[in-house]
Amino acid sequence: MKTVVTTAYRTTDALVMKGGIISRDLGAPFISRNKRSVGKLHEELGADILVVAKERLEFYPMGKTEPFFFHPNSSAFRTKRPLEEDPLIEVSGLGIGDSFVDCTLGMASDAIVASQWVGNEGEVVGCESHPTIAYVIGKGLAAYDKMPHLSEAMRRIRVIPADAVAYLSSLPDDSVDVVYMDPMFTEEIAEASNFLPLRETADMGQLTGAWVGQAVRTARKSVVLKAHFRSGDFEKYGFKRRVRPNTKFHYGVIDCRPEKVPE
Ligand SMILES: C[S@@+](CC[C@H](N)C(=O)[O-])C[C@H]1O[C@@H](n2cnc3c(N)ncnc32)[C@H](O)[C@@H]1O
Incomplete structure (x- = not known):
């Protein structure tokens, strides 16, 4: 499944710029969020979504509404x-x-x-x-x-x-x-x-x-x-x-x- 990069729901210029860099790093397309929910993006793009948020990267595999993100866990x-x-x-x-x-x-x-x-x-x-x-x-x-x-x-x-x-x-x-x-x-x-x-x-x-x-x-x-x-x-x-x-x-x-x- 391909990954598409976008920004948080409340987007800023800084996040868009960061998104561009990440999209290049991953060789994955970048799209504007345009206030769409993750569910809507899944539906429209048929892809996993990587959200560039202020504090962290959030990965939403297709069909999932709970993000995967880094934390020290166990x-x-x-x-x-x-x-x-x-x-x-x-x-x-x-x-x-x-x-x-x-x-x-x-x-x-x-x-x-x-x-x-x-x-x-x-x-x-x-x-x-x-x-x-x-x-x-x-x-x-x-x-x-x-x-x-x-x-x-x-x-x-x-x-x-x-x-x-x-x-x-x-x-x-x-x-x-x-x-x-x-x-x-x-x-x-x-x-x-x-x-x-x-x-x-x-x-x-x-x-x-x-x-x-x-x-x-x-x-x-x-x-x-x-x-x-x-x-x-x-x-x-x-x-x-x-x-x-x-x-x-x-x-x-x-x-x-x-x-x-x-x-
Ligand atoms: C059960 S998780 C590992 C959890 C990890 N030990 C931790 O402490 O968080 C397995 C991970 O290994 C990756 N994986 C599975 N087979 C692999 C392989 N052959 N080479 C590299 N990564 C692999 C999976 O994508 C998944 O992210």
Whole structure:
């Protein structure tokens, strides 16, 4: 589905100018808002709508009236707890100063947690195959300032608007400490509600052997998968499942360190 860029309902010259730049960045058409509702724009244009508002970018996939926009999401509360106890940090073996590739950036909550943990000596890359999601999140990570303790971690994340398998294929062997993947759940779960506006819009592609193969080739320490507890992907692709009682999603790990061959 194509994306069309427009401005907020109450448009200003500054927003129109910003809209022009974003339209060029994304290679997406810009149209005047002319006080039309998002529903009307969907109807008239048959396209997803990216609204340039004063404070943020708001993405309205076709048929949705709730916008998707950047905010720290679960990273806000996860980074208030001891980070070494965060399940992603714990299962991945990610260390301070390490490099982390998040294959499925989404809202970037996991990437922010990883980035806060690795610190300024570390490196975090986030791949997102949906170009508008990648753009909205990239701009949010670069500018969000309502949680100053996370600003550095957000700015550190390098967003790659590309398919993760293509990106991993471009990397040398053993060049990243941890590779992480969190594809869209095929089952709807309440905890994933922040992603609800994107359910039919985000890349719904699931794990493949080629994807896991590239991840194992490039990771020095571990490859981590987050998936629904009913997912058969853990066993199918050789991830050791870390069961988390009473949670709807589990983590699975492939240990890539030579001294620890996966069981
Ligand atoms: C469940 S969300 C990830 C949520 C993320 N972990 C977070 O903390 O917000 C999955 C995201 O990965 C993207 N995606 C799915 N397959 C991908 C692929 N092969 N390469 C890059 N991005 C992908 C989807 O478009 C979606 O935005």
